[in-house]
Amino acid sequence: xxxxxxxxxxxxxxxxxxxxxxxxxxxxxxxxxxxxxxxxxxxxxxxxxxxxxxxxxxxxxxxxxxxxxxxxxxxxxxxxxxxxxxxxxxxxxxxxxxxxxxxxxxxxxxxxxxxxxxxxxxxxxxxxxxxxxxxxxxxxxxxxxxxxxxxxxxxxxxxxxxxxxxxxxxxxxxxxxxxxxxxxxxxxxxxxxxxxxxxxxxxxxxxxxxxxxxxxxxxxxxxxxxxxxxxxxxxxxxxxxxxxxxxxxxxxxxxxxxxxxxxxxxxxxxxxxxxxxxxxxxxxxxxxxxxxxxxxxxxxxxxxxxxxxxxxxxxxxxxxxxxxxxxxxxxxxxxxxxxxxxxxxxxxxxxxxxxxxxxxxxxxxxxxxxxxxxxxxxxxxxxxxxxxxxxxxxxxxxxxxxxxxxxxxxxxxxxx
Numbered sequence: 208x209x210x211x212x213x214x215x216x217x218x219x220x221x222x223x224x225x226x227x228x229x230x231x232x233x234x235x236x237x238x239x240x241x242x243x244x245x246x247x248x249x250x251x252x253x254x255x256x257x258x259x260x261x262x263x264x265x266x267x268x269x270x271x272x273x274x275x276x277x278x279x280x281x282x283x284x285x286x287x288x289x290x291x292x293x294x295x296x297x298x299x300x301x302x303x304x305x306x307x308x309x310x311x312x313x314x315x316x317x318x319x320x321x322x323x324x325x326x327x328x329x330x331x332x333x334x335x336x337x338x339x340x341x342x343x344x345x346x347x348x349x350x351x352x353x354x355x356x357x358x359x360x361x362x363x364x365x366x367x368x369x370x371x372x373x374x375x376x377x378x379x380x381x382x383x384x385x386x387x388x389x390x391x392x393x394x395x396x397x398x399x400x401x402x403x404x405x406x407x408x409x410x411x412x413x414x415x416x417x418x419x420x421x422x423x424x425x426x427x428x429x430x431x432x433x434x435x436x437x438x439x440x441x442x443x444x445x446x447x448x449x450x451x452x453x454x455x456x457x458x459x460x461x462x463x464x465x466x467x468x469x470x471x472x473x474x475x476x477x478x479x480x481x482x483x484x485x486x487x488x489x490x491x492x493x494x495x496x497x498x499x500x501x502x503x504x505x506x507x508x509x510x511x512x513x514x515x516x517x518x519x520x521x522x523x524x525x526x527x528x529x530x531x532x533x534x535x536x537x538x539x540x541x542x543x544x545x546x547x548x549x550x551x552x553x554x555x556x557x558x559x560x561x562x563x564x565x566x567x568x569x570x571x572x573x574x575x576x577x578x579x580x581x582x583x584x585x586x587x588x589x590x591x592x593x594x595x596x597x598x599x600x601x602x603x604x605x606x607x608x609x610x611x612x613x614x615x616x617x618x619x620x621x622x623x
Contacts, residue, residue, distance in 0.1 A: 274617065276591050277335045282323035283371075283413045285499075285578035288589060290616070291318035293336040297616075298323070302581050304595055304614055308351065316340040322369040328352045331369040331376070346378055348392070358392055360385075368407025375418055379407040384422055399433070400425065408450060412459030419459025419477060423450045430464055432477045443480045445473055454498035454507075461504055461521075469493035471560075472509055474521065486519045487560035497576040508579060508586055509563075514571035516588055517563035518600050518608075565600035567608040585611070593617035 278291030287307070290297045296318045297309040319335015330349045334341035341347050341356075343365045348358040362380060370377040375396075376387040381404055388394040401423045412419040417436030424431040428446040430453065433439075446466035454463040461483070462475045469492055474484040486507070488495070493511040500507055507519045569575055573590040580587045580597060586608070588596040597612040 275336070276593065276617075277317060277319045278321055279576055279589050279591060280321065280323075281576070281578045281587075281589075283325050284502075285587070286581060287323060287326060288587075289321035289323050289330070291321045291332075291335060293317040293338065295340070296321045296330070296332065298330075299616055301578075301587050302597075304597075304612070304616065306616070310351075310354070312340050314338070319343065320366065320369055322371050324371045324373070329371075331371055332356070333366045333369065346376070360387070360392060366407075367405060368409060370409055370411045372411055372413060372418060375411070377409060377411055377420065379404065379409045379422070381405055381407075384409060384420075386418075386420070397433070397435075399431065401431070402426065402429075402449075406451075408453055410453050410455040410462075412455055412457065414458040416458065419455065421453055421455055421462055421477070428466060430462065430475075432462065432480070434459075434477070441477065441480050443475055445475065446471075452495040452498050454500055456500045456504045457502065461500065463498045463500065463507055465495040465498060465509070467494075469495045469511055472498065472507070472519070474507070484522050485561065487562055488517055489513065496574050499576075499578045501579040506579065508577045510575045510577045510588070512571070512574070514569045516567045516569065516575065516577050516586065516598075516608075518565040518586065519561070520564050520602075564602070564605035565608050566606075567596070567598045567600075567610070569596070570594075589616075 274292035274294050276290055276292055279288065281288045286301055288299050288301060290299070293315065295309065295311040295316050298307045299305065300307055315338030317334060317336025317339045318332055319339065320331070320333035322331040324330070328351045330351065332341060332347045332349050333345070334343050344362050346360040346366055346369055347356040349355070350357045360376070360378060362378065364380045366378055367381055368379040370379070372389070374389050376389050376392065378385045378387070382401060384399040384401060385395060386397040388396055399422060402425055404423050409420070409422045417434070419435070420433040422431050423429065424442055427449050428444060430443045430445045430450060432441040432443065434441070445464040448466035448468045450464060451467045451469065452465045455461070460477055462477050463472055464475065465472050470488060470490060472486050472488060473482060475481065476483055488509055488511060493513045495509065495511050497510045498507065505521055507521055509517045509519070567588070569588065569590070573592040573594065575588050575590045577586055577588050579585070584602050585597055585599050588598065593615040595612070595614045595616045596610060598608040598610050600608045
């Protein structure tokens with residue numbers, strides 16, 4: 208069971224995110240003074256990016272080492288991203304790329320998880336690296352207006368990931384998930400048991416409606432879907448192999464899944480669990496690093512250890528009835544099929560697969576996450592080597608994407 212240490216009530220700001228989300232202000236946390244948490248030397252790293260790469264040197268204190276990335280993640284509307292390093296954390300704006308702020312801690316201060324809440328002053332932090340700033344079994348709520356932690360949640364095991372909504376805090380351990388009310392952090396709303404989940408795989412909807420949460424189930428290849436409004440739980444046998452990556456649309460209606468095999472990505476309706484579409488990344492096994500829907504659920508982006516980012520077109524019927532708008536003549540019809548798909552009844556399923564509309568090839572050796580940009584038909588790609596790419600794809604003709612920008616976000620701001 209998690210325990211909560213109390214802190215003074217912070218002065219929260221309403222989010223100023225770029226998309227048209229609800230204007231409701233963030234909930235207030237009712238806390239009282241408590242001593243600051245002690246640091247714990249127990250090492251941990253973000254399980255998704257578990258091989259930190261050294262970044263270029265910057266103007267750091269003489270005793271400090273060049274930062275190594277321990278964590279990378281986009282915020283909920285993909286307008287910003289957060290980087291956890293072995294010295295602290297940094298927050299960046301995506302368009303245009305610029306560093307918004309950084310917090311470097313003394314004597315190491317590794318941060319293995321940084322979860323933003325849109326663009327507000329609150330962040331969830333978990334210690335990481337060889338010299339963590341906070342114990343890896345605690346979630347620290349950081350208020351950047353006060354430049355300090357104003358709340359914490361403690362657990363009996365290492366925290367693998369955290370997901371934030373305006374009304375909920377979701378904490379993922381290797382075998383359990385805890386859902387808390389954000390208003391006071393004292394009300395535990397739900398506990399979920401999962402199969403072994405060392406990567407902290409979990410996704411939550413971000414729409415104004417009720418929470419939809421997806422995570423691995425208790426069986427290999429199974430996904431659990433929690434609909435909190437209707438108090439229904441749906442289990443989907445998505446793959447034969449273990450779940451490697453999942454993604455939800457903002458409204459929680461569509462779910463994308465990939466297994467440890469990494470060849471196929473499947474899109475499901477979360478309400479009835481039906482399979483809506485299956486797309487093929489490739490023929491060889493691959494480790495899928497990231498799945499991402501576009502804001503209008505028309506596109507799906509996939510990154511893997513093969514060094515290529517793929518963009519797939521989603522079918523018209525991938526939405527619930529009545530939510531589709533007819534596409535214009537310039538819109539794609541579907542992802543391309545194999546040229547041998549006319550004999551799909553004879554040859555293996557491979558030859559009738561749907562392939563990506565657009566691709567962008569990266570340097571192999573780094574791990575990459577991807578999101579759709581706020582500019583039309585663009586994707587933003589982040590690498591654990593500090594690389595930042597902005598690319599544009601042709602929605603009609605597809606093919607290789609055009610690189611619009613490249614930067615190393617770990618270098619001084621003057622570089623970009």
